[in-house]
Each structure stands twice: as structure tokens, then as C-alpha cells.
Amino acid sequence: MAGEKQVSGGGGGPRPALSLRNVECRYGDFVVMRDITFDVMPGEIFFIGGGSGCGKSTLLKNIIGLVPPASGEVLFFGRKANGVSEEEMREIQAEFGVLYQSGALWSSMTLAENVELPLELYTDLGAEARRALARMKLAQVGLAGAENKYPSEISGGMKKRAGLARALALDPRVVFFDEPQAGLDPLSSLQLDRLIRELRDTLGMTMVIVSHELDSIFGIADRILILDREERTMVALGHPRALLQAGDVHPRVREFLSRGGERGAEWGNVL
Ligand SMILES: Nc1ncnc2c1ncn2[C@@H]1O[C@H](COP(=O)(O)OP(=O)(O)OP(=O)(O)O)[C@@H](O)[C@H]1O
Ligand SMILES: [Mg+2]
Numbered sequence: 333m334a335g336e337k338q339v340s341g342g343g344g345g346p347r348p349a350l351s352l353r354n355v356e357c358r359y360g361d362f363v364v365m366r367d368i369t370f371d372v373m374p375g376e377i378f379f380i381g382g383g384s385g386c387g388k389s390t391l392l393k394n395i396i397g398l399v400p401p402a403s404g405e406v407l408f409f410g411r412k413a414n415g416v417s418e419e420e421m422r423e424i425q426a427e428f429g430v431l432y433q434s435g436a437l438w439s440s441m442t443l444a445e446n447v448e449l450p451l452e453l454y455t456d457l458g459a460e461a462r463r464a465l466a467r468m469k470l471a472q473v474g475l476a477g478a479e480n481k482y483p484s485e486i487s488g489g490m491k492k493r494a495g496l497a498r499a500l501a502l503d504p505r506v507v508f509f510d511e512p513q514a515g516l517d518p519l520s521s522l523q524l525d526r527l528i529r530e531l532r533d534t535l536g537m538t539m540v541i542v543s544h545e546l547d548s549i550f551g552i553a554d555r556i557l558i559l560d561r562e563e564r565t566m567v568a569l570g571h572p573r574a575l576l577q578a579g580d581v582h583p584r585v586r587e588f589l590s591r592g593g594e595r596g597a598e599w600g601n602v603l
Pocket of ligand 2: 390
């Protein structure tokens with residue numbers, strides 16, 4: 333497989349935020365992906381890419397425990413997260429946030445109420461403390477003053493940011509995103525990318541982002557893992573520009589990263 337060497341979890345180096353070891357994803361007898369092994373280091377902005385239908389969302393669901401992997405191991409900060417008791421899973425899930433496609437906000441609740449929901453479910457905080465925290469999280473994503481708005485009253489970009497505020501409610505160490513730029517205009521998409529990078533820079537959060545958007549990939553990814561539908565496994569791992577410049581990269585990786593011309597090669601400080 334093309335790309336840099338796997339980062340080793342052992343040997344006294346920093347412990348990975350997320351590790352997958354020989355993960356196999358399937359629906360019944362249908363194998364979507366096998367032999368998925370990689371580490372994400374704390375503070376990394378790590379993308380999972382690949383063509384349509386290759387299994388990006390499925391892999392994400394396996395990682396966050398919505399669908400258990402058929403085999404292999406998922407570890408958060410060295411702690412096994414699959415095949416564990418429901419109680420352990422709940423503890424682990426409280427350490428990460430997820431931004432689902434469309435933001436997945438409850439339309440009958442205000443933005444503040446949406447952000448308070450995980451606080452109600454996972455903490456013993458009283459109503460006042462929850463409201464104060466919700467206000468703070470909304471401010472963190474640039475939505476100060478929008479606490480009492482309903483999702484139908486705000487733009488798509490604002491919905492994504494409100495979804496992100498909710499994902500941040502429990503101060504997660506890792507945030508997962510499934511196609512966060514889907515349905516956004518280029519400017520809102522750029523603003524969301526900037527916000528993701530700013531949160532990483534200021535809070536040291538680890539970001540794992542499923543996306544095929546080249547602007548985002550070349551704009552903010554530290555590394556990208558590329559899945560392939562035909563090979564049914566990962567075919568590249570590394571910095572997107574380094575992958576594009578590598579001589580031995582899988583042809584479909586080159587194709588994926590150079591859609592619309594070899595623009596990745598010129599991608600510089602667009603953010
Ligand atoms: N619940 C399911 N049951 C059976 N097969 C499924 C299920 N969900 C997805 N699949 C199949 O698994 C494969 C991977 O789908 P997945 O949605 O993970 O791909 P993706 O890379 O996220 O695609 P996209 O780019 O369109 O979002 C596809 O062949 C899909 O048809
Ligand atoms: Mg998907």
C-alpha cells in the first residue's frame with residue numbers, strides 16, 4: 333500500500349487517540365472492507381476518503397459502535413471499544429462527539445435545547461449549568477445569540493455548526509464527522525473547515541472526517557486514509573499531497589485525489 337509507514341502504537345511514543353487493528357466490516361455475508369489497520373494520533377485532522385459506495389460511512393459506524401465490526405479491534409486511547417459491555421461502551425461514547433450528515437438536529441427544539449440534550453443524557457448538571465454550557469458551546473462555533481432559534485430558522489452552514497456545538501457538548505477528545513461539507517456552498521464549507529482546524533489548534537481535539545471533498549482534504553487534512561471499493565480494503569494512507577506525488581500510488585488513489593485536474597499539487601494556503 334502506498335503512503336507513509338504505519339505509526340506504531342508501542343515503543344513509548346504517544347498513545348494513538350484511535351487505533352484499528354484488522355477490522356472487517358460487513359453486512360451479513362457482504363464484506364464491505366477487510367484488513368483495516370491504522371492509528372490516528374491525538375490532535376490529528378484525519379480524513380477517510382474514497383469513491384462513492386466504497387464503505388466510508390460503514391467504517392465510521394463500525395468505529396463509533398453503531399454497527400459492530402465483524403472482526404478486529406477498535407481502540408480509543410488504548411482502550412478496547414468493540415465487543416465490550418453496554419456500560420463500557422457508554423463510557424467510551426461519552427468521550428467522543430459525532431457530527432452526522434445534515435447536522436441531525438431536533439427540529440422541535442431550539443439550538444440551545446439541542447446542545448443541552450447530551451448534557452441531560454450523560455451528566456448530572458442542573459438546568460442552569462446546562463444552559464450556560466450550551467451558550468458557551470454555541471459561541472465556540474460562532475453562534476452566540478442564536479440560542480433560541482429553531483433549526484428551520486437558520487442556514488445549512490449554521491445547522492452544521494449547531495450540530496458541531498452539540499457534538500462538543502461533553503468536551504470530547506475525538507470528534508467524528510460524516511461528510512460535513514455535504515450540501516454546503518463553498519463559502520460555508522470553507523468556514524466549517526476553518527472552524528474544525530481552529531478547534532483542533534486551540535483545544536487539541538482529534539478530528540476524524542469522512543469526506544470526498546478535495547477542497548477540504550487539501551485544505552486541512554494532516555493525513556488521509558483512502559478506501560477502495562474493488563479492493564475492499566485501504567489502498568493509501570498519508571498526506572494528500574505526498575500521496576499525489578508518490579510514484580507508486582494506486583491508480584485509483586491518484587484518480588480520487590486529482591479529480592478536476594491535478595489541482596492538489598498547487599493547493600497551498602487556501603485557508
Ligand atoms: N445497511 C446496509 N445493509 C447492507 N448493505 C449496506 C448497508 N449500508 C450500506 N451498504 C452497502 O455497503 C457498501 C458501502 O456503503 P457506505 O454507505 O458505507 O459507502 P460510502 O463510501 O459511505 O458511500 P457514499 O460516498 O455514497 O456516502 C455499499 O455497497 C452499500 O450499498
Ligand atoms: Mg457515506
